[in-house]
Amino acid sequence: MKKIASILAIALLLFGSSCADFLEEENKSNVTAEEFYATKEGYSALVNSNYAALRNIYGNQPWMFEAGTDLYQEGRGLEPQGLSKYTELNSASSNVNFLYVNGYKSIQLANSAIFYADKTEQAAVNTQYLGEVRFLRANAYFLLVQSYGGVPLITEFIQEPILAFDRATAEEVYAFIISELEGALTQVSSGSYSGRVNKRAVENLLAKVHLTRAYEDFAASDDFAKAASYADKVIGGQGLTISSEQLWKPGNDMNAEVIFSVQYSAGSISADPSRIGNQQQNFFGPYLGGSEVAGNAPYKTYNLLPTRFALDLFEKGDERWYSTFMTEMFTRYYDYYDVADHKSLTVRDFYEPRWFTAQDSIAYVAAHPGVVYHSYGTTDPVSAITTADRATMIVKKFDDPKSLFAGGTSGTSTRDFIVHRLADTYLVAAEAYLQLGNAAQGLERLNAVRARAKVANATLAEFDIDYILDERARELLGEYHRWFDLKRTGKLVERASAHNSWISPENFVGAGGNLKILRPIPQEALDLNQNKNFPQNPAYD
Incomplete structure (x- = not known):
């Protein structure tokens, strides 16, 4: 019989990284896996550890989700250069292994839960648990196949070291994902979402x-x-009835439009509250000050800043402009959330929208003497942008006024990470109907999203895949979808080159003239794999 420590150490051998902190705690005991997971409590803990693994995927570094696209680029803070600019993208590039490592950690945990499902003390909830971990395994494979193409299909719990892996085709991986999800449909709860x-x-x-x-x-x-x-089916007649501002209000993370999220709480990060929380609020904005602002403003990394193209997508009257961006920054940043009557507050910085006239600007400054007025066109990260604090647009939708101040790669937010929500589903339906040739039906779905934002309906004449991508940008800015959206629709090279000042079409050209659309298989995975016929993606050979 193997100790839990021995079993989980295999992940280290195969994937070149340590096992998750939440499981390492189990190693302190002398309880075997067979003994621990044979109990209801032990098996429940194993299933819950599958959920905890999502924090490593979504709660940490966002580069593989957002960098190198049309919507974001670096400012004063550097991004991993290969992922953000493509010219230095290779199998050893910084962060290119992020989803590979964390995806297979998640898969190994799911495989272990599936392995012990018929060995544990049987209970009515076990079938539901099995469906849940099948979903989580499918989700991990979906992230992997989109990022790297075909990858090894590991569907059994690894109990002994396996030193050589074959590469499945992307077609085989997709077939497995769909099969797993179809199986999970009959196993999971049909009740309302509770985490x-x-x-x-x-x-x-x-x-x-x-x-x-x-x-x-x-x-x-x-x-x-x-x-x-x-x-x-997911929409099921449910309208988008929550205002954009309320949708992102701190404390409203479990609103009726959330379909799936990664759960956080103060108690869940209490072991190290300055490090192991959600990092999402750290990005998408300029530096707001050092430790002297602790308790008054969040830490921002000064990279993944909205491009001019991203800002230009919003029109006058679009409520998402105000729910997405901190357009008025008060002397104490968090007073936006903590003080009900904003009229009593002093505006420190104002970020002008595209539709302001000269008269609008004069009137605003007159009403707010001493304000730092950021004119439109000066708040996007082009090469000549100032690197002063607070210089670019601030994405506020992920702010957590209860979080500690901690810089670097620390995560301190206890807000949930929203993976899927209803407006995204409406836009998925819009895209699917468009590609089916039923543009009218697709337009209806898209206009439901625009109606909630209080902007005019799109017309059939302008409704195409680019319009859908623009609408996804307005609705989902910062929500870890963009690279996948552009890659899926075949628009990555075109739109990143057109709207990101660091990228040109030549940046994407790799070995043999192949384009760097897929990410490279990480070098550490190739080195550890004794199957030396395992192919690298063509652009990186």
């Missing part, structure tokens, strides 16, 4: 997976149809 995977979350992921596969050359003929059907 655990339910049927609606599975249907939502199936919609996204079918939509993504539909663009591949091995797509099934009904992928777009299934994407639309699953998305409509």
